[in-house]
Amino acid sequence: MxxxxxxxxxxxxxxxxxxxxxIVFTKKGYAATKTRDIAEQAGLNLALxxxxxxxxxxxxxxxxxxxxxxxxxFMAPVLNDPETSLYEKIDLIPVSYIDMLLKNPDLPxxxxxxxxxxxxxxxxxxxxxxxxxxxxxxxxxxxxxxxxNPIQLFLNFIGMMVFPFIVQPVLQAVVPMSEGDYIQLLExxxxxxxxWMKMMLAGE
Amino acid sequence: MxxxxxxxxxxxxxxxxxxxxxIVFTKKGYAATKTRDIAEQAGLNLALxxxxxxxxxxxxxxxxxxxxxxxxxFMAPVLNDPETSLYEKIDLIPVSYIDMLLKNPDLPxxxxxxxxxxxxxxxxxxxxxxxxxxxxxxxxxxxxxxxxNPIQLFLNFIGMMVFPFIVQPVLQAVVPMSEGDYIQLLExxxxxxxxWMKMMLAGE
DNA sequence: GTATGATTTAATCTTTTGATTAAATCATTT
DNA sequence: AAATGATTTAATCAAAAGATTAAATCATAC
Numbered sequence: 001m002x003x004x005x006x007x008x009x010x011x012x013x014x015x016x017x018x019x020x021x022x023i024v025f026t027k028k029g030y031a032a033t034k035t036r037d038i039a040e041q042a043g044l045n046l047a048l049x050x051x052x053x054x055x056x057x058x059x060x061x062x063x064x065x066x067x068x069x070x071x072x073x074f075m076a077p078v079l080n081d082p083e084t085s086l087y088e089k090i091d092l093i094p095v096s097y098i099d100m101l102l103k104n105p106d107l108p109x110x111x112x113x114x115x116x117x118x119x120x121x122x123x124x125x126x127x128x129x130x131x132x133x134x135x136x137x138x139x140x141x142x143x144x145x146x147x148x149n150p151i152q153l154f155l156n157f158i159g160m161m162v163f164p165f166i167v168q169p170v171l172q173a174v175v176p177m178s179e180g181d182y183i184q185l186l187e188x189x190x191x192x193x194x195x196w197m198k199m200m201l202a203g204e
Numbered sequence: 205m206x207x208x209x210x211x212x213x214x215x216x217x218x219x220x221x222x223x224x225x226x227i228v229f230t231k232k233g234y235a236a237t238k239t240r241d242i243a244e245q246a247g248l249n250l251a252l253x254x255x256x257x258x259x260x261x262x263x264x265x266x267x268x269x270x271x272x273x274x275x276x277x278f279m280a281p282v283l284n285d286p287e288t289s290l291y292e293k294i295d296l297i298p299v300s301y302i303d304m305l306l307k308n309p310d311l312p313x314x315x316x317x318x319x320x321x322x323x324x325x326x327x328x329x330x331x332x333x334x335x336x337x338x339x340x341x342x343x344x345x346x347x348x349x350x351x352x353n354p355i356q357l358f359l360n361f362i363g364m365m366v367f368p369f370i371v372q373p374v375l376q377a378v379v380p381m382s383e384g385d386y387i388q389l390l391e392x393x394x395x396x397x398x399x400w401m402k403m404m405l406a407g408e
Numbered sequence: 409g410t411a412t413g414a415t416t417t418a419a420t421c422t423t424t425t426g427a428t429t430a431a432a433t434c435a436t437t438t
Numbered sequence: 439a440a441a442t443g444a445t446t447t448a449a450t451c452a453a454a455a456g457a458t459t460a461a462a463t464c465a466t467a468c
Contacts, residue, residue, distance in 0.1 A: 013415080031236035032321065035456060045417055050457055106320075113317050116310075116373045117232065123377030132378050151379060151389065152396060159367035164359055166370060169320045173327030174336050175355060185355065192356060199403040217445080239426060249447055254427055261426095 014052045016042045021063050026106045029113055030060055064114060068125040071111045074100055076129040079137040086140035087198070094161055094193040098186055101165050108162045145201050153200060160193045218256045220246045225267050230314045234264055234321070268318060272329040275315045278304055280333040283341040290344035291402070298365055298397040302390055305369050312366045349405050357404060364397045 011019065020042035024033050035056050039046040053059040078084070078093055101107065115122045132138060132154070141150035164171070164186060171177065177185075215223065224246035228237050239260050243250040257263040282288070282297055305311065319326045336342060336358070345354035368375070368390060375381065381389075 028321065029233070029235065029317070031233065034454085036454095046456090047418085047458080048416070051415080054457095056456065109317060109320055112370055112374065113233070113313060115377070116313055117236065119373040119377060123373070126374060126377050133380075148396070149389065149392065151375075152392065155368055155371070155375075156364060156400070158371075159363045160360060163363035163367050163370075166316055166367075167359070167362075169323040169327070170316065170330060171355075171359075173319070173323060173330050176337075185353065188353065188356065192352070196360070196404050199406075200400050202403075238424085240424095250426090251428080251448085252446070255445080259426075 013044060013048060016044060017049055017052060017059065018062065020044075021059050022066070025060060025063050026067065026104075026110045029110065030117070064111075064122065065125060067107060067111050068115075068122060070100075070104065071107055072126050073129050076135075079132070079135045080130060082136045084136075086137070086144055086201075087194075089137055089140070090157070090197045091194045093157075095190045097161050098190050101161065102183065102186060105165050105168060108165050112166075141201075153197070156200065157193070157197055160189065160196065164189065217248060217252060220248060221253055221256060221263065222266065224248075225263050226270070229264060229267050230271065230308075230310045233314065233317055268315075268326065269329060271311060271315050272319075272326060274304075274308065275311055276330050277333050280339075283336070283339045284334060286340045288340075290341070290348055290405075291398075293341055293344070294361070294401045295398045297361075299394045301365050302394050305365065306387065306390060309369050309372060312369050316370075345405075357401070360404065361397070361401055364393065364400065368393065 017038065020038050024037050024041050028037070033056075035049055036046055038056075038059070039049055049056070049059065053062070075093060075097060078089055078096075081089075084092070115126075133151075138150045138154055141153050145153065168182065172182070221242065224242050228241050228245050232241070237260075239253055240250055242260075242263070243253055253260070253263065257266070279297060279301060282293055282300075285293075288296070319330075337355075342354045342358055345357050349357060372386065376386070
């Protein structure tokens with residue numbers, strides 16, 4: 001029997017471990033995650049982790065590849081689409097990207113931390129999504145606003161979407177805010193970010 | 205002999221450990237840091253760490269308090285100064301804050317990661333800097349731009365300064381960029397962020 | 409239903425890691 | 439220079455953590 005679906009939550013043992021590893025690694029990071037944490041989260045015997053994945057390191061690699069894809073590749077198709085205009089991209093991306101991040105709030109801080117810990121190893125994974133510098137989006141930014149480095153505007157665009165998720169724990173500590181308040185803040189951003197971007201692109 | 209300056213780099217043993225701990229903890233995070241890493245970085249015997257600081261945990265606490273202060277308290281005096289106008293704050297803060305971050309590029313990702321790992325414990329440290337919601341700066345933002353939640357604009361302001369440091373490793377992997385290019389990008393931001401903020405505050 | 413191979417388990421191993429100890433060294437006082 | 443207490447060191451400890459093993463269990467083919 002291989003790769004088959006089984007009892008429990010209807011997942012194979014291998015898939016249960018991957019799912020547990022996604023949760024624990026993303027929440028605590030590689031170094032703070034113990035293999036016993038993953039086994040417990042999966043509700044499975046620790047030895048099975050090594051049976052199916054050989055080592056903590058290899059299981060992490062599998063999760064990390066997925067998560068880097070999720071964070072970066074998600075946006076690539078739209079960024080590179082030469083058919084949509086600059087303003088269409090600016091209007092569309094925040095809606096879908098913020099939705100994705102609302103479903104995966106730990107994703108940015110996890111991926112960025114792990115990349116910082118090992119830039120040489122994981123940097124390559126990102127580049128798989130094509131050269132950002134030559135993306136349709138960055139070319140359109142450069143075209144529209146010739147007097148500002150398009151990387152600057154690109155950074156603002158991404159940052160306005162991602163930064164709130166990175167500072168969420170701080171924000172909750174600093175500003176008394178319910179979960180609902182926080183979600184509403186981010187829902188508003190879907191509308192606000194396009195407006196702000198257009199302001200930054202105006203006046204040439 | 206207590207608290208005295210000694211040979212080596214002219215620091216006391218205790219201070220050498222603190223300095224080593226600042227470097228290693230900030231670079232690798234709490235979980236990935238081994239006490240032996242710190243001893244090696246300090247060039248001292250491992251047992252001295254426990255002799256002077258009792259435990260890894262206590263040494264970390266000392267460093268963490270410092271680093272939280274550095275990241276948050278640095279900005280608090282200006283944010284809370286009712287004497288300076290909104291635009292003065294917007295003009296002045298990016299220059300000094302980006303300079304501080306250029307000297308401590310690992311600071312934001314380190315502090316934000318550790319707070320996420322333990323919001324209850326470290327959240328309190330931040331609040332020591334007064335209620336941000338009632339800061340002069342946020343009140344001035346609300347006054348100037350009545351139709352947008354000032355927290356949104358505050359997030360943008362901080363994010364435009366901090367986010368480039370958080371994504372630095374990614375940026376270097378994605379865009380071929382020398383250290384000098386990167387610094388220049390950030391130097392430009394000192395001028396650009398006030399301009400962008402004023403755009404976002406205009407049109408009422 | 410028995411044989412076969414895959415899967416699962418409990419127990420165990422080894423290395424790593426935070427911490428401690430006892431002895432040695434050093435600085436200061438008398 | 440001898441006594442005293444602080445500092446430093448090498449050796450060691452105990453717990454944590456990643457990994458392995460041998461036996462038990464299970465599913466499938468015959």
